[in-house]
Amino acid sequence: MARRDELVGEIALLRSVKLPSPFLNKAEALLTRYWAGANWQAREEILRGVNWLLNLARLPSAGPAPQARTRRPPKRHRRAPLGA
Helix, strand or coil: CHHHHHHHHHHHHHHHHCCCCHHHHHHHHHHHCCCCCCCHHHHHHHHHHHHHHHHHHHCHHHCCCCCCCCCCCCCCCCCCCCCC
């Protein structure tokens, strides 16, 4: 139970430092939603899974994908009026 509390605190710390990560969301769901209904063996597996997810969330590439730059359409040139 103490390890679970440590991991919940670590998730909160990572959220305050980094941009939101889907790995943090999944880790939090495992520790909250699925924890209560799990037996002790399943809780050990949850803790291992949460450790793995937090390691992935710490990677620099785990943040949201950078926004792709969109190209502007080429400028259209006006034709000079005929006979001017």
